[in-house]
Amino acid sequence: MSFEYRVVKDDELRAADAVFHEALHNEPPNDEKWPTVSRCYEPGRTVGAFAGDTVVGSAMSLASDLTVPGGAVVPMAAVSGVGVRADHRRRGALTGMMRRQLKECAAAGDVLATLHASEPMIYGRYGYGLATLTRIIRVRSARATMRPGVPTAGTVRFLTRDEALTLLPQAYPRLRGERVGMMGRPPAWWAISYESRMERGYFRVAAHHDHDGRIDGMVGYRPVEIQSDDPRIGTGIAVLDFVGENQAVENDLWGFLLGIDLVEEVTVYARPSDDPIGAALTDFHAIRSDQDDDLWLRVIDVPAALAARTYGHADAVVVEVVDPLLAGNSGNYLIGRAGAEPTTAKPDLTVGVEELGMLYLGTWRPSSLAGIGRITVHDQDALPRADRLFATDRPAWCGSLF
Numbered sequence: 557m558s559f560e561y562r563v564v565k566d567d568e569l570r571a572a573d574a575v576f577h578e579a580l581h582n583e584p585p586n587d588e589k590w591p592t593v594s595r596c597y598e599p600g601r602t603v604g605a606f607a608g609d610t611v612v613g614s615a616m617s618l619a620s621d622l623t624v625p626g627g628a629v630v631p632m633a634a635v636s637g638v639g640v641r642a643d644h645r646r647r648g649a650l651t652g653m654m655r656r657q658l659k660e661c662a663a664a665g666d667v668l669a670t671l672h673a674s675e676p677m678i679y680g681r682y683g684y685g686l687a688t689l690t691r692i693i694r695v696r697s698a699r700a701t702m703r704p705g706v707p708t709a710g711t712v713r714f715l716t717r718d719e720a721l722t723l724l725p726q727a728y729p730r731l732r733g734e735r736v737g738m739m740g741r742p743p744a745w746w747a748i749s750y751e752s753r754m755e756r757g758y759f760r761v762a763a764h765h766d767h768d769g770r771i772d773g774m775v776g777y778r779p780v781e782i783q784s785d786d787p788r789i790g791t792g793i794a795v796l797d798f799v800g801e802n803q804a805v806e807n808d809l810w811g812f813l814l815g816i817d818l819v820e821e822v823t824v825y826a827r828p829s830d831d832p833i834g835a836a837l838t839d840f841h842a843i844r845s846d847q848d849d850d851l852w853l854r855v856i857d858v859p860a861a862l863a864a865r866t867y868g869h870a871d872a873v874v875v876e877v878v879d880p881l882l883a884g885n886s887g888n889y890l891i892g893r894a895g896a897e898p899t900t901a902k903p904d905l906t907v908g909v910e911e912l913g914m915l916y917l918g919t920w921r922p923s924s925l926a927g928i929g930r931i932t933v934h935d936q937d938a939l940p941r942a943d944r945l946f947a948t949d950r951p952a953w954c955g956s957l958f
């Protein structure tokens with residue numbers, strides 16, 4: 557059976573959303589919850605796979621933006637809500653939707669697309685490369701004491717639902733700062749990550765306020781059960797959002813979370829790899845952390861993306877980009893301190909568009925990818941230059957789950 561791929565109409569959105577919920581083994585929202593869930597979708601940005609009139613696959617995106625090396629903010633599609641009905645799987649529905657979605661996003665002017673992958677084996681074939689890494693940090697509260705002298709910056713206070721949904725979107729752009737990999741949070745993001753979670757049940761939201769009462773940090777968390785036969789073992793908390801404007805604010809947010817009574821373990825799901833919490837505690841063994849994949853990035857418009865970021869100090873290299881899905885991207889690019897532009901010069905390196913996504917925010921060095929056979933080197937002398945050109949000062953990090 558072949559599918560039709562097209563943009564989902566407004567009156568088909570609920571059926572498309574049900575496909576996604578069922579693909580994740582969740583019950584689709586009832587009439588009461590649908591008004592909130594419908595706000596998680598932006599009009600005209602959901603692509604469906606249709607068998608006749610029936611939607612059997614769905615993939616949506618939000619119109620957002622991403623901070624790239626050098627500080628430019630680039631239009632980005634934040635892809636989410638991907639699912640195919642279990643009785644229609646492995647017949648190409650996802651492939652058809654991904655291809656159609658890339659075309660739609662390109663037409664909308666998105667230079668990049670990003671997603672968080674449920675399974676890492678899936679999205680490389682569509683040109684998504686693992687572009688930022690994150691740390692899942694677990695802290696045993698009972699062993700966690702802040703060292704004396706750790707700077708603090710204000711106070712933490714719980715927000716009501718209405719406060720959270722009005723005050724946090726206003727505060728976030730300032731907190732985002734210039735960190736590479738951080739993204740804009742459009743209204744639909746707040747519907748997905750805060751409003752829906754608050755509506756589904758217990759989701760606590762607290763904001764950090766500076767000494768003038770201005771919000772400069774936020775955390776959102778929910779309690780989770782810790783498996784144990786010991787009835788005295790308390791609960792755990794899972795922190796799904798944790799952003800502070802500066803280190804002192806983040807120290808306070810950590811202090812707040814680790815000070816909540818009857819909590820055995822605090823797990824923060826998305827922290828940058830350079831979060832210094834371990835060194836801020838008296839007992840480094842109070843924490844355990846796992847590296848995890850964060851943003852998968854697909855460059856939709858290669859010339860625009862390469863021109864948008866800045867590069868380190870090194871002589872130029874010529875990089876050939878190969879993009880089997882969006883042919884206009886394939887070609888040679890001269891990349892140097894002054895920027896990047898198409899060239900007819902012969903390439904020093906050849907990279908697939910997936911690997912370009914891995915290099916773009918500075919997370920991986922070209923020489924590392926060459927060492928594992930993921931990019932082809934025509935001139936070995938170009939590799940250290942490419943390493944310096946693509947390098948960034950600080951690890952890229954997104955921090956917004958979607």
Ligand SMILES: CC(=O)SCCNC(=O)CCNC(=O)[C@H](O)C(C)(C)COP(=O)(O)OP(=O)(O)OC[C@H]1O[C@@H](n2cnc3c(N)ncnc32)[C@H](O)[C@@H]1OP(=O)(O)O
Binds near residue numbers: 650673678
């Ligand atoms: C960004 C997000 O929203 S993440 C959430 C993603 N959603 C889910 O995980 C929900 C549960 N899973 C699903 O709904 C579906 O299985 C999907 C969406 C992952 C895949 O949909 P399908 O229509 O079956 O994919 P399709 O038939 O187009 O397969 C495309 C390719 O990916 C491969 N593939 C698909 N799913 C998987 C998987 N889980 N593991 C490994 N390979 C996979 C297929 O083998 C195929 O490979 P090929 O190109 O070499 O032929």
